[in-house]
Amino acid sequence: MKPVDILIVDDRLDGLITLEAVLSRPELNLVRAQSGHEALSLLDKYEFALILLDVQMPDLDGFQTATLIRQNKSYHLTPIIFVTAINKDERYLYQGYEAGAVDYLFKPFDPQILQAKVSVFVELFNKGKQLEAQAEIIRESERRERYLRLSELEVESLKRYRALADAIPHMIWKTRGDGTLDYVNKGWIDYTGLSLELSEGNGWHRAINENDLSDLLKIWMHCMNDGVGFEKECRVLGANGGVRWFWIKVVCDTNQSGQVISWVGTCTDIHDRKVAEMKLIEAEKAATSANLAKTRFLANMSHEIRTPMNSILGFTELMMDPQQSPEERVSCIQTVQRNGRQLLKIIDEILDISKIETGKMSIEKVDVNIGNLLSDVKNLLQLQAKDKGLDFKIHLETPIPRLVKTDPTRLRQILVNLIGNGIKFTQKGWVRVDVAWQPAQEKTPPLLKFKINDSGAGIQKDHRQNLFQAFSQADSSTTRKYGGTGLGLALSKELAQALGGDVFLELSEPDLGSTFLVSIEGQHPEDAGFINQIEFEIAKKSKRQVRHENKLKDLNVLLVEDVVDNQALMTHFLHLAGAKVDVANNGEEGVEKALSGKYNIVLMDIQMPVLDGYEATKRLRAKGFQTPIVALTAHALKEERERILQSGCDDHLSKPVEFNTLIDHLDHLVHRDDRPGDVRVQ
Numbered sequence: 001m002k003p004v005d006i007l008i009v010d011d012r013l014d015g016l017i018t019l020e021a022v023l024s025r026p027e028l029n030l031v032r033a034q035s036g037h038e039a040l041s042l043l044d045k046y047e048f049a050l051i052l053l054d055v056q057m058p059d060l061d062g063f064q065t066a067t068l069i070r071q072n073k074s075y076h077l078t079p080i081i082f083v084t085a086i087n088k089d090e091r092y093l094y095q096g097y098e099a100g101a102v103d104y105l106f107k108p109f110d111p112q113i114l115q116a117k118v119s120v121f122v123e124l125f126n127k128g129k130q131l132e133a134q135a136e137i138i139r140e141s142e143r144r145e146r147y148l149r150l151s152e153l154e155v156e157s158l159k160r161y162r163a164l165a166d167a168i169p170h171m172i173w174k175t176r177g178d179g180t181l182d183y184v185n186k187g188w189i190d191y192t193g194l195s196l197e198l199s200e201g202n203g204w205h206r207a208i209n210e211n212d213l214s215d216l217l218k219i220w221m222h223c224m225n226d227g228v229g230f231e232k233e234c235r236v237l238g239a240n241g242g243v244r245w246f247w248i249k250v251v252c253d254t255n256q257s258g259q260v261i262s263w264v265g266t267c268t269d270i271h272d273r274k275v276a277e278m279k280l281i282e283a284e285k286a287a288t289s290a291n292l293a294k295t296r297f298l299a300n301m302s303h304e305i306r307t308p309m310n311s312i313l314g315f316t317e318l319m320m321d322p323q324q325s326p327e328e329r330v331s332c333i334q335t336v337q338r339n340g341r342q343l344l345k346i347i348d349e350i351l352d353i354s355k356i357e358t359g360k361m362s363i364e365k366v367d368v369n370i371g372n373l374l375s376d377v378k379n380l381l382q383l384q385a386k387d388k389g390l391d392f393k394i395h396l397e398t399p400i401p402r403l404v405k406t407d408p409t410r411l412r413q414i415l416v417n418l419i420g421n422g423i424k425f426t427q428k429g430w431v432r433v434d435v436a437w438q439p440a441q442e443k444t445p446p447l448l449k450f451k452i453n454d455s456g457a458g459i460q461k462d463h464r465q466n467l468f469q470a471f472s473q474a475d476s477s478t479t480r481k482y483g484g485t486g487l488g489l490a491l492s493k494e495l496a497q498a499l500g501g502d503v504f505l506e507l508s509e510p511d512l513g514s515t516f517l518v519s520i521e522g523q524h525p526e527d528a529g530f531i532n533q534i535e536f537e538i539a540k541k542s543k544r545q546v547r548h549e550n551k552l553k554d555l556n557v558l559l560v561e562d563v564v565d566n567q568a569l570m571t572h573f574l575h576l577a578g579a580k581v582d583v584a585n586n587g588e589e590g591v592e593k594a595l596s597g598k599y600n601i602v603l604m605d606i607q608m609p610v611l612d613g614y615e616a617t618k619r620l621r622a623k624g625f626q627t628p629i630v631a632l633t634a635h636a637l638k639e640e641r642e643r644i645l646q647s648g649c650d651d652h653l654s655k656p657v658e659f660n661t662l663i664d665h666l667d668h669l670v671h672r673d674d675r676p677g678d679v680r681v682q
Contacts, residue, residue: 003029004122005046009039009065010054010083019052019083022111023118036060036068043072049125050118051075052105055084055096066099079121081105171236171246171267173204177260179220188267193239209235209243216248227252227260233274236267244271305346306634307563308339310655314569317659335565350487363498367525368408370400370448371534374435377415378534384423391430392423397451399532400437401524404448410495411520414503415450417488418516422454426513429455437522437530447501448522451515458510467505468493496520552577552663555670558599559583560590560616561632562608566655570603570632570662577663587611591619599627600670606633606644614647621648628669632657 006028008019016032023030031046033039036057051069055062062082069075082096085107096104105114165172165185171192174183180201189195192207205213212234223230229251236246250265315332318324324332378394385392415433422431434451438444459467468489493503500521508514557579561567567583574581582597584590587604588611594602602620606613617629631644634655641652651665 003027004049004125005029005031006118006122007031007033007039007042007046007048007051007053009033009036009052009057009062011035011057012054015054015083019114022114028118028122036062036065039065040068043069043075048075048078050121051078051080052083052118053080053101055082063095063099066096066101070100079103079124081117083107083109170269173199173265173267175263175265177224177262179217179224179263191238192236207237209237220250223250223252224260227254227258233270244269245274246270302634305343306655307566308342310634310657311339311563311565311569312336312343313656314566314573314659318569318572339565363407363410365405365407367403367528368406368411369402370404370435371402371531373408373412374415374433374534377412377419380416381419381423384420385431388423388426389428390423390426392432393430394433394435394534396531396533397434397436399530400435400448401522401528402531403524403528404520405523405525406448406499406520410499414492414495414499414518414520417492418450418452418503418518421488422452422456422514422516426454426456429513431455438519445500446522446524447519450518451506452518453513453515455513458512458514459505459508460510468503492518552579552666555579555601555666556597556599557581557666558590558594558597558602560587560602560608560613561605562586563605566605573659573662577666579666587613587616591616594620594625594627595623601666602627602629603632604629604649606631606640613649614643617644617648630665630669632662 004027006023008016008023008030010016010019011034013034016034020030020032029046031042031048033042037060039051039053053062053066057065060068062084066080066082069078069080079102080100081103082101083105084096093104103117105117162183162185166187168185169187171188172185173181173188175181181199181204184194184196184199184204188199192199194203194207197203199207208216212232216232216234219230219232229249231247231249234246234248235243237243246267247270248265248267250263252260253262253264254260312335315335319329319332374394378392382392419431419433431452431454434453436449436451438447438449440446489503496503496518501519503516503518506515506517552574555574555578557574559567559570559574559581561570561583562585571581571583582593582599584593586608590602590604591611604613604617608616611619613631613633617631620629628650629648631649631652632655633640633644633652644652650669653662653665
């Protein structure tokens with residue numbers, strides 16, 4: 001054992017030397033102090049087994065020093081022997097024992113008695129140390145026993161945990177704090193085909209879909225910094241090569257300092273639910289797209305129906321004029337008939353599309369004289385082509401059967417749609433139809449083919465994919481510029497397929513024109529014969545003259561309208577009412593005329609080429625134009641009316657408009673302060 005520390009305190013050096021001479025032994029370490037303060041400073045530097053303390057010392061005597069020593073928790077029970085020359089008066093003895101002394105030695109002391117007493121206290125100290133060491137050995141033994149027991153319990157718990165993990169119908173895994181794997185359950189091994197050895201470290205990465213793994217690791221790294229768990233949906237590769245969706249939930253285990261020491265994760269199969277969700281999302285997108293398409297279709301239908309209706313009702317009202325001449329009445333009737341046919345065409349297209357979608361379209365096969373049918377189509381469409389100055393021809397490339405078994409109504413409908421489109425989208429140049437007959441081949445029946453060429457606007461490449469879809473046109477500007485329902489091509493393709501053929505776009509270049517190919521099955525009677533050419537009659541266009549009495553006096557009106565029939569009708573009405581009318585053919589022209597002329601009112605169509613009525617009105621209002629603007633449009637839906645008023649129009653009238661209603665609104669807006677309740681004044 002190391003030497004035992006003993007503190008000897010005396011202010012006299014000879015006293016210290018005397019104590020050292022008496023007590024000096026190898027097993028003792030005598031530490032000097034020549035004052036009470038010095039003695040107190042040495043307490044924390046040594047572990048004293050005994051303190052020999054002189055009583056009479058300057059500044060701080062022995063009694064005071066002993067009292068302060070006892071206040072130190074480490075020396076609360078350390079034996080203190082006073083060595084003093086003070087007399088043996090009981091009063092001093094009592095004061096010494098009260099200060100914490102265990103014994104007194106009076107100078108001059110007997111060396112043997114001092115040695116004996118010191119030996120006793122040193123022996124007691126050593127025995128105490130031995131007891132402490134034995135107690136520590138016992139405690140260490142108990143700790144080891146508890147550790148072994150806990151280790152056994154931990155091993156047993158780990159066995160139960162792994163058995164439970166293998167029994168759960170989920171994949172379970174555990175990683176270290178850095179994300180390197182050190183355990184997987186049987187579910188993981190069975191599904192992924194990766195053993196624990198193959199999955200250890202970062203080997204588990206190969207089981208996660210490459211795209212999902214990157215996102216998973218990013219989330220995990222972020223959570224490692226925060227010390228929180230996370231959840232993520234990932235695709236996991238199976239041993240059979242398949243891929244299924246799993247919901248991965250990860251929790252972390254931390255130590256007392258909050259540092260992450262491990263991660264435990266579960267993978268729950270959610271593939272069936274995920275697939276159902278994705279199908280539901282796709283179905284919802286498809287439904288939303290279909291609803292949007294049909295909403296646009298309904299808006300276009302409203303416009304397309306109301307535009308000819310405006311002409312029909314207006315010219316019918318003109319025909320009631322008793323002063324109208326027979327020639328004028330005939331012209332009105334022709335206009336009504338022309339617009340009535342357009343309405344009938346729209347209604348028929350809607351009904352045909354509905355029949356096709358419900359599978360109720362019926363096709364009849366009868367012997368059809370193709371020459372007569374083509375002559376009818378030419379006569380029906382050549383006036384439209386002539387009005388635009390187009391060269392419209394139908395030419396036989398090869399002899400064709402005189403009679404073909406087909407549905408004449410549906411074939412005429414297809415040709416009118418396709419040729420009509422060519423005329424509609426061609427501003428100058430030509431529209432040609434080349435007809436040819438293809439005899440039966442090994443895998444195809446005989447076909448009658450129609451190649452429809454035009455030198456018109458053409459079709460942008462990115463718009464061709466929706467060309468034969470119902471309710472769609474190339475883009476919204478196509479509807480605004482050329483009109484139409486977006487049903488013609490879709491319906492024509494369906495009808496051609498029903499007639500044993502098809503319709504497709506062969507060639508189209510923007511601003512250079514398009515070529516459509518139409519084919520139908522060409523079965524024909526053997527004795528019908530063939531024709532080499534078709535005789536066409538030239539249709540004539542009648543002139544129209546109308547007159548009526550005045551209604552409005554000296555009113556300068558700017559009519560912004562792109563439809564010629566509507567221009568004629570509205571101009572006639574306004575002239576009858578006494579108004580002076582200028583006409584603009586589109587929104588851009590209307591803006592120029594409105595800003596350069598002096599008008600009392602502007603009648604603004606909404607759906608027009610070049611610039612529509614919304615933008616035209618906004619431009620006028622932005623330039624400070626204060627003249628009342630009335631929207632005169634075939635758009636009649638509530639949403640359209642609100643949009644029209646928000647664009648800056650003072651009022652909204654829907655086509656077809658009654659003559660008296662139009663005149664009343666103009667009168668209210670221009671001449672009176674008590675305007676109609678739905679009129680908005682700038």
